Amino acid sequence: MQSKEHWDTIYTSKSSDHVSWFQTHAKLSLQFINETGLLADASIIDVGGGASTLVDDLLDKGFSKITILDLSATALAVAQQRLGSRSQTVQWMEANIVEVQLPQYAYDVWHDRAVFHFLTSPQERHAYVEQVLRSVRPGGHVIIATFSEDGPTQCSGLPVTRYSAEELYAEFGARFTLLRHVKEDHHTPSGALQKFVYCYCRKN
Numbered sequence: 001m002q003s004k005e006h007w008d009t010i011y012t013s014k015s016s017d018h019v020s021w022f023q024t025h026a027k028l029s030l031q032f033i034n035e036t037g038l039l040a041d042a043s044i045i046d047v048g049g050g051a052s053t054l055v056d057d058l059l060d061k062g063f064s065k066i067t068i069l070d071l072s073a074t075a076l077a078v079a080q081q082r083l084g085s086r087s088q089t090v091q092w093m094e095a096n097i098v099e100v101q102l103p104q105y106a107y108d109v110w111h112d113r114a115v116f117h118f119l120t121s122p123q124e125r126h127a128y129v130e131q132v133l134r135s136v137r138p139g140g141h142v143i144i145a146t147f148s149e150d151g152p153t154q155c156s157g158l159p160v161t162r163y164s165a166e167e168l169y170a171e172f173g174a175r176f177t178l179l180r181h182v183k184e185d186h187h188t189p190s191g192a193l194q195k196f197v198y199c200y201c202r203k204n
């Protein structure tokens, strides 16, 4: 399990648009959230959202029930500062996703880009899936992106587990229905190519 200090140091030492996972816009994530067909009153949690620009675009689209959860208070502060007064409409949670107590059936959409792949022990992954089962409403939408089977073996100096779409879906299992999966070529700010896989599931 990586530490909060590790992530706080990353977000202190690099600007948020120079970290390898930076996206000007989280296009595929937005596309999947659009595909849910949910209206702007949908409750969305971005797990390990960090300083991602996803929240900016969701606010632009009128979504009003957004939660950004992250281990790093520094990452959350970067996003808050960027958003200015708009940050007040967002719920910010500094927490470890495998330990936090989330409210039951609170979310219509669970989004995670590049967090689940840091969970390298079966115990952590089990705890994560239990969180999804508890806090996403029945019929809710789950969008998870990790490095794919041909992606990097590390991210920000930490080991990751890589997945094919089938392997990623298998972690969640029969309590979810896989609706769509897609691979993405992510180009880091320094020009490297990183292969991601996205799985979009419905909680049964």
Ligand SMILES: C[S@@+](CC[C@H](N)C(=O)[O-])C[C@H]1O[C@@H](n2cnc3c(N)ncnc32)[C@H](O)[C@@H]1O
Residues within 6 Å of the ligand: 002, 007, 021, 022, 023, 047, 048, 049, 050, 051, 052, 053, 069, 070, 071, 072, 075, 095, 096, 097, 098, 112, 113, 114, 115, 118, 155
């Ligand atoms: C690779 S970054 C991805 C950030 C964001 N999802 C994006 O796509 O821009 C991983 C993020 O997950 C956070 N993180 C790592 N482990 C976590 C955990 N166990 N619980 C909550 N957040 C975590 C880190 O602080 C960091 O912001």
